Amino acid sequence: MMAATGKSKRPVGNPLALAVLSCLWERPMYPYEMTTSMRERGKEDSIRLNFGSLYAVIKSLEKHGLIAVAQTEREGNRPERVVYEITDAGRREADEWLRELIDTPVKEYPAIETGLSLIAMLPPAVAADLLADRAERLGAEIAEREQLLAGEASGVPELFMVEFHFKQAMLAAERAFVIDLAARVRERAIGGIEMWEGLHQLLDQGLSMDDIQKRVSAGDFGREVADLLRQ
Template sequence: MAKPRKVSNLLALAVLSTVYQRPMHRYEMASIMRERGKDQDMDIKWGSLYTVVQNMEKHGFLESVGVTRAGARPERTVYQITEAGREELIDWARELISTPLPEHPKFAAGLSVLAALAPAEAITLLQARLDRLEQSISTQRATITLHGGEIPRLFLAENEYGLAMTVAEAQWVRALLAELTSGSYPDLDAWQAWHATGDLPPELTEIAERGSLPDQ
């Protein structure tokens, strides 16, 4: 079970890991996080950065250590991580690495209403998704290969995980497409009849009313 946190926005985690390196102002934090692709690793809303940093200072995870000014630009407050912030970063990392937590990917939401589409359209859309996944796999592999010689593997772990998850999804979609196109997918005839007639076949009515799985 996830531990309640004083600042639970994942942007806070990204900030802590960035400022852990050295003190910096908010604009520099955002620039470094973007450069490192943090918005690809987690759902980051950049417009929340000011509030997140403010809340982390309020709860003692960050502290201001002065201001800086470059040319005619306005003054910017510089923050450094506190001991409490280091402890929060380490504790949060331990939780995220050790404890599987429920996630709700949008693809799963789409699959939960797959029956609303006619089988032929589902096949077309799944093939389009598979094409995009395969392109993504090629891009991700190229990125890892490009940076593999200059960046320690320790800092590419999230890239390797992302690639593995994309490969696994592509394999699953490919297998589903094979069943649908070969006609071996269970209940395919009933699914097609439903969209042909507009009437839900009796064999699907009960499960549609109670959901895809029995109550646990």
């Protein structure tokens, strides 16, 4: 099993490249056909699909010998269409890449994680309100996706909806987390709440972060926070 320390260096690292290889793994296609196929299968939900980027990815895959021109087609006065096919090297690359993606956890940087890491910049009450707003939006997104699952996607075999169900599980887990966090902030049950509240009370009094940091270094911050909370 591969170590969970990071992903291997790929000749073409854009995830869209793997989607292209996947399309050509099925059969030769021209670029517009690849885009249509990805969209019809809902791959935009898990892969950033941009038609302009697609051509750059295709050229890079061709440059590295992972795909090749199979033939060119022309219908009437329409522009010539280039049909691509996957090479043996491309098949090996797709297989290794997909195995790695499924097997090996990697560090990702979701926006919410960045926000949570800096949440102390906001007053506790504001943070709690924003978390509650986020939970509401997540709930709406989950409900919308459940309607899709019960409607037009109801007849799609689970095999072809695995990433959809994964996303649903991640959304539900995130919603549960932010609801719990918002509640603990409001109930003053989160560790460090006194310092958090005290920090913003001192800021409201006109102290700068530089002043507060100096007091922290001098050991006065904890006493000042305790004095504020007794008022």
